[in-house]
Amino acid sequence: MGNFPQALLAFIAVLIISCPCALGIATPAALMVGVGKGAEGGILIRGGEILERAEKLSTVIFDKTGTLTRGEPSVTDIVPLAERPKDEILRLAAAVEAGSEHPLGEAIVRAARHQMLDIPKVSNFEAIPGQGIRGEINRDRILLGNRRLFREQGYQINPATEEILTRLESDGKTAMLVGCNGLLMGIVAVADTIKPEAKEAIAALRREKVKVVMLTGDNQRTAEAIARQLGIDKVIAEVLPGDKAQVVKDIQRRGEVVAMVGDGVNDAPALATADIGIAIGSGADVAKETGGIILVKNDVRDVVTSIRLSRATMLKIKQNLFWAFIYNSIGIPIAAFGLLNPIIAAAAMALSSLSVIINSSLLKGFKLSTS
Numbered sequence: 001m002g003n004f005p006q007a008l009l010a011f012i013a014v015l016i017i018s019c020p021c022a023l024g025i026a027t028p029a030a031l032m033v034g035v036g037k038g039a040e041g042g043i044l045i046r047g048g049e050i051l052e053r054a055e056k057l058s059t060v061i062f063d064k065t066g067t068l069t070r071g072e073p074s075v076t077d078i079v080p081l082a083e084r085p086k087d088e089i090l091r092l093a094a095a096v097e098a099g100s101e102h103p104l105g106e107a108i109v110r111a112a113r114h115q116m117l118d119i120p121k122v123s124n125f126e127a128i129p130g131q132g133i134r135g136e137i138n139r140d141r142i143l144l145g146n147r148r149l150f151r152e153q154g155y156q157i158n159p160a161t162e163e164i165l166t167r168l169e170s171d172g173k174t175a176m177l178v179g180c181n182g183l184l185m186g187i188v189a190v191a192d193t194i195k196p197e198a199k200e201a202i203a204a205l206r207r208e209k210v211k212v213v214m215l216t217g218d219n220q221r222t223a224e225a226i227a228r229q230l231g232i233d234k235v236i237a238e239v240l241p242g243d244k245a246q247v248v249k250d251i252q253r254r255g256e257v258v259a260m261v262g263d264g265v266n267d268a269p270a271l272a273t274a275d276i277g278i279a280i281g282s283g284a285d286v287a288k289e290t291g292g293i294i295l296v297k298n299d300v301r302d303v304v305t306s307i308r309l310s311r312a313t314m315l316k317i318k319q320n321l322f323w324a325f326i327y328n329s330i331g332i333p334i335a336a337f338g339l340l341n342p343i344i345a346a347a348a349m350a351l352s353s354l355s356v357i358i359n360s361s362l363l364k365g366f367k368l369s370t371s
Protein backbone atom coordinates (compact mmCIF):
# COMPACT_ATOMS: atom_id res chain seq x y z
CA MET A 1 0.00 0.00 0.00
CA GLY A 2 1.40 3.39 -0.86
CA ASN A 3 0.87 6.74 0.66
CA PHE A 4 -2.79 7.64 0.07
CA PRO A 5 -2.61 11.47 0.41
CA GLN A 6 0.33 11.53 -1.96
CA ALA A 7 -1.52 9.33 -4.47
CA LEU A 8 -4.55 11.63 -4.20
CA LEU A 9 -2.38 14.69 -4.85
CA ALA A 10 -0.81 13.02 -7.89
CA PHE A 11 -4.31 12.06 -9.08
CA ILE A 12 -5.53 15.65 -8.75
CA ALA A 13 -2.41 16.99 -10.46
CA VAL A 14 -2.97 14.63 -13.40
CA LEU A 15 -6.60 15.72 -13.65
CA ILE A 16 -5.64 19.38 -13.71
CA ILE A 17 -2.69 19.12 -16.08
CA SER A 18 -4.62 16.99 -18.55
CA CYS A 19 -7.41 19.57 -18.87
CA PRO A 20 -7.64 20.43 -22.56
CA CYS A 21 -9.04 23.92 -21.99
CA ALA A 22 -6.39 25.68 -24.12
CA LEU A 23 -7.08 23.18 -26.88
CA GLY A 24 -10.67 24.34 -27.03
CA ILE A 25 -9.70 27.93 -27.72
CA ALA A 26 -6.66 27.26 -29.94
CA THR A 27 -8.58 27.35 -33.23
CA PRO A 28 -11.40 29.84 -32.55
CA ALA A 29 -9.05 32.38 -30.95
CA ALA A 30 -6.81 32.49 -34.02
CA LEU A 31 -9.77 32.52 -36.44
CA MET A 32 -11.39 35.35 -34.54
CA VAL A 33 -8.29 37.50 -34.75
CA GLY A 34 -7.80 36.54 -38.43
CA VAL A 35 -11.36 37.43 -39.43
CA GLY A 36 -11.13 40.65 -37.41
CA LYS A 37 -7.85 41.57 -39.06
CA GLY A 38 -9.45 41.01 -42.48
CA ALA A 39 -12.40 43.26 -41.62
CA GLU A 40 -9.95 45.95 -40.57
CA GLY A 41 -8.51 45.87 -44.10
CA GLY A 42 -11.89 45.83 -45.86
CA ILE A 43 -11.86 42.06 -46.39
CA LEU A 44 -15.09 40.59 -45.06
CA ILE A 45 -14.72 36.88 -44.38
CA ARG A 46 -17.84 34.82 -43.77
CA GLY A 47 -16.69 32.38 -41.14
CA GLY A 48 -13.45 30.74 -40.16
CA GLU A 49 -13.77 27.71 -42.44
CA ILE A 50 -13.27 30.04 -45.43
CA LEU A 51 -9.85 30.92 -44.00
CA GLU A 52 -9.06 27.24 -43.52
CA ARG A 53 -9.91 26.55 -47.17
CA ALA A 54 -8.08 29.61 -48.46
CA GLU A 55 -4.86 28.28 -47.03
CA LYS A 56 -4.93 25.29 -49.41
CA LEU A 57 -5.80 27.42 -52.44
CA SER A 58 -3.97 26.45 -55.64
CA THR A 59 -5.84 28.26 -58.44
CA VAL A 60 -7.53 31.64 -58.63
CA ILE A 61 -10.03 32.20 -61.44
CA PHE A 62 -10.76 35.82 -62.26
CA ASP A 63 -13.78 37.11 -64.11
CA LYS A 64 -12.52 39.72 -66.59
CA THR A 65 -15.02 42.52 -67.05
CA GLY A 66 -15.54 44.59 -63.93
CA THR A 67 -13.14 42.47 -61.90
CA LEU A 68 -9.78 42.82 -63.64
CA THR A 69 -10.97 45.61 -65.93
CA ARG A 70 -12.96 48.71 -65.10
CA GLY A 71 -15.94 47.28 -66.94
CA GLU A 72 -16.59 50.38 -68.99
CA PRO A 73 -14.82 51.54 -72.14
CA SER A 74 -12.48 54.49 -72.13
CA VAL A 75 -10.32 56.20 -74.76
CA THR A 76 -6.96 54.44 -74.93
CA ASP A 77 -5.32 55.92 -78.06
CA ILE A 78 -5.59 59.02 -80.21
CA VAL A 79 -3.54 58.77 -83.39
CA PRO A 80 -3.25 61.98 -85.49
CA LEU A 81 -3.08 61.35 -89.25
CA ALA A 82 -3.14 64.89 -90.68
CA GLU A 83 -0.63 66.65 -88.45
CA ARG A 84 -3.34 68.10 -86.27
CA PRO A 85 -3.11 68.03 -82.47
CA LYS A 86 -4.67 65.10 -80.61
CA ASP A 87 -6.98 67.49 -78.76
CA GLU A 88 -8.48 68.61 -82.05
CA ILE A 89 -9.27 65.04 -83.07
CA LEU A 90 -10.79 64.23 -79.69
CA ARG A 91 -12.79 67.47 -79.76
CA LEU A 92 -14.30 66.68 -83.17
CA ALA A 93 -15.04 63.08 -82.20
CA ALA A 94 -16.67 64.20 -78.96
CA ALA A 95 -18.73 66.82 -80.80
CA VAL A 96 -20.42 64.27 -83.08
CA GLU A 97 -20.78 61.77 -80.26
CA ALA A 98 -22.18 64.31 -77.79
CA GLY A 99 -25.75 63.24 -78.40
CA SER A 100 -24.92 59.57 -78.59
CA GLU A 101 -25.99 57.08 -75.96
CA HIS A 102 -23.62 54.44 -77.23
CA PRO A 103 -21.07 53.37 -74.55
CA LEU A 104 -18.18 53.95 -76.97
CA GLY A 105 -19.49 57.44 -77.74
CA GLU A 106 -19.92 58.18 -74.06
CA ALA A 107 -16.30 57.16 -73.49
CA ILE A 108 -15.14 59.69 -76.10
CA VAL A 109 -17.25 62.51 -74.65
CA ARG A 110 -16.03 61.65 -71.16
CA ALA A 111 -12.40 61.80 -72.31
CA ALA A 112 -12.93 65.21 -73.94
CA ARG A 113 -14.63 66.61 -70.82
CA HIS A 114 -11.85 65.17 -68.70
CA GLN A 115 -9.34 67.18 -70.74
CA MET A 116 -11.52 70.29 -70.38
CA LEU A 117 -11.99 70.59 -74.13
CA ASP A 118 -14.88 72.74 -75.23
CA ILE A 119 -17.11 70.59 -77.36
CA PRO A 120 -18.56 72.46 -80.36
CA LYS A 121 -22.23 72.24 -81.32
CA VAL A 122 -23.12 69.88 -84.14
CA SER A 123 -25.88 70.27 -86.70
CA ASN A 124 -27.36 67.77 -89.18
CA PHE A 125 -26.37 64.99 -86.84
CA GLU A 126 -26.98 61.48 -88.20
CA ALA A 127 -26.17 58.06 -86.79
CA ILE A 128 -25.39 55.28 -89.24
CA PRO A 129 -26.24 52.08 -87.34
CA GLY A 130 -23.31 49.73 -86.83
CA GLN A 131 -20.93 51.97 -88.76
CA GLY A 132 -20.63 55.39 -87.23
CA ILE A 133 -21.95 58.85 -86.98
CA ARG A 134 -21.80 62.14 -88.88
CA GLY A 135 -22.57 65.80 -88.29
CA GLU A 136 -21.61 69.33 -89.25
CA ILE A 137 -19.68 71.91 -87.30
CA ASN A 138 -19.78 75.36 -88.99
CA ARG A 139 -20.36 73.72 -92.37
CA ASP A 140 -17.43 71.30 -91.82
CA ARG A 141 -18.64 67.78 -92.45
CA ILE A 142 -17.36 65.53 -89.65
CA LEU A 143 -17.42 61.74 -89.97
CA LEU A 144 -16.67 59.20 -87.25
CA GLY A 145 -16.81 55.47 -87.72
CA ASN A 146 -15.32 52.31 -89.14
CA ARG A 147 -13.37 51.63 -92.34
CA ARG A 148 -16.42 50.55 -94.30
CA LEU A 149 -18.27 53.81 -93.62
CA PHE A 150 -15.24 55.86 -94.62
CA ARG A 151 -14.73 53.94 -97.88
CA GLU A 152 -18.39 54.35 -98.73
CA GLN A 153 -18.08 58.08 -98.11
CA GLY A 154 -15.14 58.25 -100.54
CA TYR A 155 -12.26 58.54 -98.06
CA GLN A 156 -8.87 57.07 -98.98
CA ILE A 157 -7.38 54.75 -96.34
CA ASN A 158 -3.69 54.18 -97.06
CA PRO A 159 -1.79 50.99 -96.01
CA ALA A 160 -0.01 52.79 -93.13
CA THR A 161 -3.37 53.81 -91.64
CA GLU A 162 -4.70 50.32 -92.28
CA GLU A 163 -1.75 48.92 -90.32
CA ILE A 164 -2.44 51.18 -87.32
CA LEU A 165 -6.09 50.11 -87.31
CA THR A 166 -5.15 46.42 -87.40
CA ARG A 167 -2.63 46.84 -84.60
CA LEU A 168 -5.18 48.58 -82.37
CA GLU A 169 -7.77 45.92 -83.10
CA SER A 170 -5.40 43.08 -82.32
CA ASP A 171 -4.87 44.75 -78.95
CA GLY A 172 -8.58 44.23 -78.37
CA LYS A 173 -9.50 47.86 -78.95
CA THR A 174 -12.30 49.37 -81.00
CA ALA A 175 -10.63 51.77 -83.45
CA MET A 176 -12.67 54.58 -85.03
CA LEU A 177 -11.63 56.89 -87.82
CA VAL A 178 -12.26 60.62 -87.60
CA GLY A 179 -12.60 62.58 -90.85
CA CYS A 180 -13.35 66.16 -91.84
CA ASN A 181 -14.46 67.23 -95.33
CA GLY A 182 -13.03 64.14 -96.99
CA LEU A 183 -9.69 64.29 -95.13
CA LEU A 184 -8.69 61.68 -92.54
CA MET A 185 -7.86 63.51 -89.32
CA GLY A 186 -7.00 60.65 -87.01
CA ILE A 187 -7.97 57.51 -85.16
CA VAL A 188 -9.60 57.25 -81.75
CA ALA A 189 -9.38 53.87 -80.04
CA VAL A 190 -11.65 52.87 -77.21
CA ALA A 191 -11.36 49.81 -74.97
CA ASP A 192 -12.22 48.47 -71.59
CA THR A 193 -9.07 49.18 -69.59
CA ILE A 194 -7.47 47.09 -66.88
CA LYS A 195 -7.59 48.28 -63.31
CA PRO A 196 -4.15 49.68 -62.44
CA GLU A 197 -3.79 47.43 -59.39
CA ALA A 198 -4.78 44.23 -61.22
CA LYS A 199 -1.34 43.61 -62.70
CA GLU A 200 0.28 43.89 -59.29
CA ALA A 201 -2.29 41.46 -57.86
CA ILE A 202 -1.49 38.86 -60.54
CA ALA A 203 2.26 39.21 -59.98
CA ALA A 204 1.78 38.83 -56.23
CA LEU A 205 -0.32 35.67 -56.74
CA ARG A 206 2.48 34.25 -58.86
CA ARG A 207 4.90 34.88 -56.01
CA GLU A 208 2.55 32.98 -53.70
CA LYS A 209 2.77 30.05 -56.18
CA VAL A 210 -0.93 30.27 -57.04
CA LYS A 211 -2.10 29.55 -60.61
CA VAL A 212 -4.14 32.29 -62.26
CA VAL A 213 -6.88 31.80 -64.85
CA MET A 214 -8.94 34.50 -66.57
CA LEU A 215 -12.52 33.67 -67.47
CA THR A 216 -14.65 35.74 -69.83
CA GLY A 217 -17.51 35.73 -72.25
CA ASP A 218 -15.53 38.01 -74.57
CA ASN A 219 -13.96 36.79 -77.78
CA GLN A 220 -10.57 35.11 -77.67
CA ARG A 221 -8.66 38.02 -79.23
CA THR A 222 -9.90 40.71 -76.85
CA ALA A 223 -9.46 38.36 -73.89
CA GLU A 224 -5.90 37.50 -74.87
CA ALA A 225 -5.02 41.17 -75.36
CA ILE A 226 -6.17 41.95 -71.83
CA ALA A 227 -4.50 38.83 -70.39
CA ARG A 228 -1.21 39.80 -72.03
CA GLN A 229 -1.31 43.21 -70.36
CA LEU A 230 -1.94 41.56 -67.01
CA GLY A 231 0.64 38.79 -67.32
CA ILE A 232 -1.95 35.98 -67.28
CA ASP A 233 -1.19 33.08 -69.61
CA LYS A 234 -4.26 30.93 -69.04
CA VAL A 235 -7.37 32.38 -70.65
CA ILE A 236 -10.76 30.74 -71.00
CA ALA A 237 -12.71 32.96 -73.39
CA GLU A 238 -16.12 32.88 -75.07
CA VAL A 239 -17.71 31.23 -72.04
CA LEU A 240 -21.48 31.65 -71.86
CA PRO A 241 -22.66 33.16 -68.56
CA GLY A 242 -24.40 29.91 -67.62
CA ASP A 243 -21.23 27.87 -68.17
CA LYS A 244 -18.94 29.70 -65.77
CA ALA A 245 -19.77 27.36 -62.88
CA GLN A 246 -19.00 24.36 -65.10
CA VAL A 247 -15.53 25.74 -65.85
CA VAL A 248 -14.89 26.03 -62.10
CA LYS A 249 -16.05 22.42 -61.63
CA ASP A 250 -13.75 21.18 -64.41
CA ILE A 251 -10.74 22.81 -62.78
CA GLN A 252 -11.71 21.43 -59.35
CA ARG A 253 -11.91 17.96 -60.85
CA ARG A 254 -8.20 18.20 -61.64
CA GLY A 255 -7.60 18.36 -57.90
CA GLU A 256 -7.22 22.11 -57.64
CA VAL A 257 -8.56 24.11 -54.70
CA VAL A 258 -10.22 26.97 -56.53
CA ALA A 259 -11.07 30.53 -55.66
CA MET A 260 -13.37 32.41 -58.03
CA VAL A 261 -13.22 36.20 -58.07
CA GLY A 262 -16.15 37.97 -59.70
CA ASP A 263 -18.46 40.94 -59.62
CA GLY A 264 -21.47 40.17 -61.78
CA VAL A 265 -24.83 38.46 -61.50
CA ASN A 266 -23.55 35.88 -63.98
CA ASP A 267 -20.62 35.09 -61.67
CA ALA A 268 -22.84 34.06 -58.75
CA PRO A 269 -23.15 30.33 -59.66
CA ALA A 270 -19.38 30.12 -60.18
CA LEU A 271 -18.76 31.91 -56.87
CA ALA A 272 -20.99 29.36 -55.16
CA THR A 273 -19.31 26.41 -56.90
CA ALA A 274 -15.74 27.47 -56.12
CA ASP A 275 -14.10 26.38 -52.87
CA ILE A 276 -13.83 30.06 -52.06
CA GLY A 277 -16.04 32.68 -53.72
CA ILE A 278 -14.54 36.16 -53.62
CA ALA A 279 -16.89 39.00 -54.57
CA ILE A 280 -15.91 42.54 -55.51
CA GLY A 281 -17.64 45.01 -53.19
CA SER A 282 -18.91 47.23 -56.00
CA GLY A 283 -20.38 44.20 -57.77
CA ALA A 284 -23.92 42.89 -58.01
CA ASP A 285 -25.75 42.15 -54.75
CA VAL A 286 -26.24 38.50 -55.66
CA ALA A 287 -22.48 38.10 -56.16
CA LYS A 288 -21.84 39.60 -52.74
CA GLU A 289 -24.44 37.35 -51.13
CA THR A 290 -22.82 34.27 -52.67
CA GLY A 291 -19.22 35.19 -51.95
CA GLY A 292 -17.48 33.80 -48.89
CA ILE A 293 -15.11 36.74 -48.97
CA ILE A 294 -16.12 40.27 -49.97
CA LEU A 295 -13.52 42.81 -50.99
CA VAL A 296 -15.07 46.03 -49.74
CA LYS A 297 -12.37 48.25 -51.22
CA ASN A 298 -12.88 46.76 -54.73
CA ASP A 299 -9.14 46.18 -54.85
CA VAL A 300 -8.16 42.83 -56.39
CA ARG A 301 -4.85 43.01 -54.55
CA ASP A 302 -6.91 42.06 -51.51
CA VAL A 303 -7.26 38.58 -53.04
CA VAL A 304 -3.57 38.12 -52.28
CA THR A 305 -3.97 39.67 -48.85
CA SER A 306 -6.82 37.23 -48.12
CA ILE A 307 -4.61 34.28 -49.01
CA ARG A 308 -1.70 35.58 -46.97
CA LEU A 309 -3.99 36.30 -44.05
CA SER A 310 -5.46 32.80 -44.19
CA ARG A 311 -2.00 31.27 -44.24
CA ALA A 312 -0.92 33.41 -41.30
CA THR A 313 -4.08 32.43 -39.41
CA MET A 314 -3.58 28.73 -40.06
CA LEU A 315 0.01 29.00 -38.88
CA LYS A 316 -1.28 30.63 -35.69
CA ILE A 317 -3.71 27.75 -35.18
CA LYS A 318 -0.88 25.25 -35.48
CA GLN A 319 1.28 27.23 -33.05
CA ASN A 320 -1.69 27.48 -30.69
CA LEU A 321 -2.19 23.72 -30.79
CA PHE A 322 1.47 23.35 -29.89
CA TRP A 323 1.07 25.71 -26.93
CA ALA A 324 -2.10 23.97 -25.89
CA PHE A 325 -0.48 20.52 -25.94
CA ILE A 326 3.03 21.17 -24.74
CA TYR A 327 2.10 21.82 -21.09
CA ASN A 328 -0.11 18.75 -21.00
CA SER A 329 2.29 16.39 -22.69
CA ILE A 330 5.19 17.40 -20.49
CA GLY A 331 3.03 17.78 -17.37
CA ILE A 332 1.02 14.54 -17.46
CA PRO A 333 3.94 12.08 -17.02
CA ILE A 334 5.47 14.29 -14.31
CA ALA A 335 2.14 14.52 -12.50
CA ALA A 336 1.57 10.78 -12.84
CA PHE A 337 4.79 10.13 -10.94
CA GLY A 338 3.55 12.41 -8.22
CA LEU A 339 6.22 15.00 -8.96
CA LEU A 340 3.88 17.86 -9.86
CA ASN A 341 2.20 20.02 -7.26
CA PRO A 342 -1.49 20.53 -8.19
CA ILE A 343 -1.01 24.28 -7.69
CA ILE A 344 1.79 24.35 -10.23
CA ALA A 345 -0.34 22.17 -12.51
CA ALA A 346 -3.14 24.73 -12.27
CA ALA A 347 -0.70 27.55 -12.98
CA ALA A 348 0.63 25.65 -16.00
CA MET A 349 -2.90 25.30 -17.36
CA ALA A 350 -3.57 28.99 -16.94
CA LEU A 351 -0.28 29.69 -18.67
CA SER A 352 -1.26 27.33 -21.48
CA SER A 353 -4.46 29.27 -22.20
CA LEU A 354 -2.61 32.53 -21.83
CA SER A 355 0.04 31.41 -24.35
CA VAL A 356 -2.71 30.60 -26.84
CA ILE A 357 -4.40 33.98 -26.36
CA ILE A 358 -1.14 35.93 -26.57
CA ASN A 359 0.02 33.97 -29.61
CA SER A 360 -3.33 34.59 -31.36
CA SER A 361 -3.23 38.29 -30.63
CA LEU A 362 0.20 38.48 -32.29
CA LEU A 363 -1.75 38.03 -35.54
CA LYS A 364 -2.96 41.59 -35.06
CA GLY A 365 0.46 42.62 -36.26
CA PHE A 366 -0.23 41.06 -39.68
CA LYS A 367 0.60 43.52 -42.47
CA LEU A 368 -2.36 44.08 -44.76
CA SER A 369 -0.41 45.45 -47.73
CA THR A 370 0.62 43.21 -50.64
CA SER A 371 4.18 44.40 -51.00
Ligand SMILES: [Mg+2]
Binds near residue numbers: 066262263
Ligand atom coordinates in the same frame (compact mmCIF):
# COMPACT_ATOMS: atom_id res chain seq x y z
MG1 LIG B 1 -17.88 40.81 -64.44
